[in-house]
Amino acid sequence: MKCLYCGQKEGIYPLKQWNKDEIEYYCEDHIKQAEKFNEKQKRAFYEYYKNELHRSWLSPKSRELWEKIHKETATPKSRE
Numbered sequence: 001m002k003c004l005y006c007g008q009k010e011g012i013y014p015l016k017q018w019n020k021d022e023i024e025y026y027c028e029d030h031i032k033q034a035e036k037f038n039e040k041q042k043r044a045f046y047e048y049y050k051n052e053l054h055r056s057w058l059s060p061k062s063r064e065l066w067e068k069i070h071k072e073t074a075t076p077k078s079r080e
């Protein structure tokens with residue numbers, strides 16, 4: 001395991017990919033950058049498929065993913 005950006009092997013952190021069940025690893029310098037990128041992609045996907053017509057083009061699996069993000073977004077964890 002090593003940082004995907006710079007190849008460093010020590011002090012690396014796992015980052016779950018938003019669109020697949022895969023973990024990628026980044027060093028302390030790059031984890032923030034990777035998280036931001038991951039979040040940005042997720043947000044773009046979510047926003048685009050908020051449109052029901054666009055959503056109808058998705059595969060069932062991708063649609064499931066969208067629904068999951070929607071649930072996370074619609075119910076903030078802080079609200080009990």
Ligand SMILES: [Zn+2]
Pocket residue numbers: 003004005006007008026027028029030
């Ligand atoms: Zn790195």
